[in-house]
Amino acid sequence: MDAPIPALARPARAAARRLREADEVLLASHIDADGLTSAAIAATALERAGIPVATTFEKQLDEEAIAAIAATDYETVLFTDFGSGQLDVVTEYAERKGFTPIVADHHQPTDAETAYHVNPLLEGIDGGSELSGAGTTYALARALADCGRDPEDHAADGNRDLAALAVVGAVGDMQTVDGELVGANAAITDEGVAAGVLDTTKDLAMYGTQTRPLPKLLEYANDVRIPGITNDRSGVVRFLDGLDMELKADGEWRTWADLTHDERRTVVSALVRRAVRNGVPAGRIDDLIGTSYTLPREAPGTVLRDASEFSTLLNATARYDRADVGLAVCQGDRGEAFQEAKRLLRTHRRNLSEGIEWVADHGVTREDNCQWFHAGEEIRETIVGIVAGMAYGANGVDRSVPMIAFADADKGETKVSARGTSALLRRGLDLSTVMQEASRAVGGDGGGHTIAAGATVPRGTETAFVEVADDVLGEQLD
Ligand SMILES: [Mn+2]
Known part of the structure; x- marks a missing residue:
C-alpha cells in the first residue's frame, strides 16, 4: 500500500477499517470551502465503498451541535474539518449515547483520546500550512480504497481523483505558502497531477484568471499593489491598450485563460516593467507569479476550472446556509445546483462590495x-x-x-x-x-x-x- 502522506497512514487505515464495518455513517462537516470539500471527499469514498452516508453541516461544533448529532442515533459518526478541537465533548457524548466517533481534522486537538483520530498535528505535520481538513480526509479516502472489498475496482484510481477537491479545500483554507502548496498538500497535488485531475503551472498570481475580463482581473488584484494599475480602472485600460495586442474578442475583453502562453508572457513582462518603474520592491514583484492549480476535467473559463475560484464558489454557498448546493457541485452536479451556486456567488459579491464600502465609510x-x-x-x-x-x-x-x-x-x-x-x-x-x-x-x-x-x-x-x-x-x- 502506498499512502499519499506516510505519517498519516496508520491512523487513516485504522479509521478506514472501522468505517468499513459500519452499516451506515453520519457525516458531520464544517460549513466552509474546506469543510464542503472534506464532506464531498468522504461521502464519495463511502459511497464507492458501498456504505450509505447521510451528511450534516455545522458552522461550529459546539455542545448543542454535538448533542443534536448524538440524538440522531447513528452508531458511526465521521467528523471532518472539525472535531479535534471539541474532542473532549465529542467523546463524552459518544460514551453516553453509544456511538463511535471518527475524526479527520487539522485543527488543534483538545486533551482527549479516541481510537479513530486522523490529524496532521498529531503526526508532526503543520495543520495550518501543510494539510487542510480536505487533505486529511483525502488520506482517509485513499485508505478506504486501499482496504476495499473489491480490489479489482480501479475506476477511481484508489480515490486519487479526489485529490482535486483536496487542493480546492487547501486553497480555500489559505494554506499556500509564498504562492504555492507545500508539504503534505504538495504530495496530494502530485497524486492529483498523476491521476489527471490537476495541473499546476507558474502563472500570474491573481484571483479570477478563468472568469474575470482582463481589466477587472488587474484592477482588483491587490496582493501586489502596482501604482496606475491596482484599483485604477482607466489606468488598467490605458496599460492594456498600450500593449498593442488583440485583447478583445467581438468587442469584449478576453480573460487570462483565453490568452495564449506567449500573450500571457507579454502581459506579465509589461506588468513587471511597470512595477519596477513605479518602485515596487523586487521581493513584492516576485509575488506576481505563483503556482496556479487547474482542474483540467472542468470546462475552461468556468469558476470550477481554477482551484481558487472553485473555493470561492463553495464559500458563497456555505455562507448563505446552502451547504447542500456546494456539496452537490463538489460531487459533480453541473446542472441545477451549479446554477444556484453561481447565483449565490453573485449575491455574495454584491454583499462583499457593500461591506467593504461600509468599512471605508466608517x-x-x-x-x-x-x-x-x-x-x-x-x-x-x-x-x-x-x-x-x-x-x-x-x-x-x-x-x-x-x-x-x-x-x-x-x-x-x-x-x-x-x-x-x-x-x-x-x-x-x-x-x-x-x-x-x-x-x-x-x-x-x-x-x-x-x-x-x-x-x-x-x-x-x-x-x-x-x-x-x-x-x-x-x-x-x-
Ligand atoms: Mn479547514
Whole structure:
C-alpha cells in the first residue's frame, strides 16, 4: 500500500477499517470551502465503498451541535474539518449515547483520546500550512480504497481523483505558502497531477484568471499593489491598450485563460516593467507569479476550472446556509445546483462590495497592536471575516498590525474575525491564540489559524475583548 502522506497512514487505515464495518455513517462537516470539500471527499469514498452516508453541516461544533448529532442515533459518526478541537465533548457524548466517533481534522486537538483520530498535528505535520481538513480526509479516502472489498475496482484510481477537491479545500483554507502548496498538500497535488485531475503551472498570481475580463482581473488584484494599475480602472485600460495586442474578442475583453502562453508572457513582462518603474520592491514583484492549480476535467473559463475560484464558489454557498448546493457541485452536479451556486456567488459579491464600502465609510479604530471595526448588523456575520481580509488588503490600510472585525450574530452573541499578514507571522503573530485567550477572558470561545482566526463572544464584551487581544498581541509581536 502506498499512502499519499506516510505519517498519516496508520491512523487513516485504522479509521478506514472501522468505517468499513459500519452499516451506515453520519457525516458531520464544517460549513466552509474546506469543510464542503472534506464532506464531498468522504461521502464519495463511502459511497464507492458501498456504505450509505447521510451528511450534516455545522458552522461550529459546539455542545448543542454535538448533542443534536448524538440524538440522531447513528452508531458511526465521521467528523471532518472539525472535531479535534471539541474532542473532549465529542467523546463524552459518544460514551453516553453509544456511538463511535471518527475524526479527520487539522485543527488543534483538545486533551482527549479516541481510537479513530486522523490529524496532521498529531503526526508532526503543520495543520495550518501543510494539510487542510480536505487533505486529511483525502488520506482517509485513499485508505478506504486501499482496504476495499473489491480490489479489482480501479475506476477511481484508489480515490486519487479526489485529490482535486483536496487542493480546492487547501486553497480555500489559505494554506499556500509564498504562492504555492507545500508539504503534505504538495504530495496530494502530485497524486492529483498523476491521476489527471490537476495541473499546476507558474502563472500570474491573481484571483479570477478563468472568469474575470482582463481589466477587472488587474484592477482588483491587490496582493501586489502596482501604482496606475491596482484599483485604477482607466489606468488598467490605458496599460492594456498600450500593449498593442488583440485583447478583445467581438468587442469584449478576453480573460487570462483565453490568452495564449506567449500573450500571457507579454502581459506579465509589461506588468513587471511597470512595477519596477513605479518602485515596487523586487521581493513584492516576485509575488506576481505563483503556482496556479487547474482542474483540467472542468470546462475552461468556468469558476470550477481554477482551484481558487472553485473555493470561492463553495464559500458563497456555505455562507448563505446552502451547504447542500456546494456539496452537490463538489460531487459533480453541473446542472441545477451549479446554477444556484453561481447565483449565490453573485449575491455574495454584491454583499462583499457593500461591506467593504461600509468599512471605508466608517473607518477602523487603531489600538497599540491592532485595529478594529464593529459592523453591528450592517455586515452579515458569515462574511465579516472576508470583508475584514479584503478591507485589510485595500489601498492605504495600515498592515503593520492585524485587523479585528466584529458583527452581530444571533443568540445575543457577537462574531469576531481576525486577519494578519505573512510579514506579521514572521514577527511571531499567532491569531489563533489571540482569539482563544481574548474570547475566553470575556466568556466566549475562539481559535483557528495563525494568520486568520475567529471567535464568538457575548454581546457587550467587545471593548474588553479588544483590550485583552491588544495585550496578547503586544507580547507576541517583536
Ligand atoms: Mn479547514
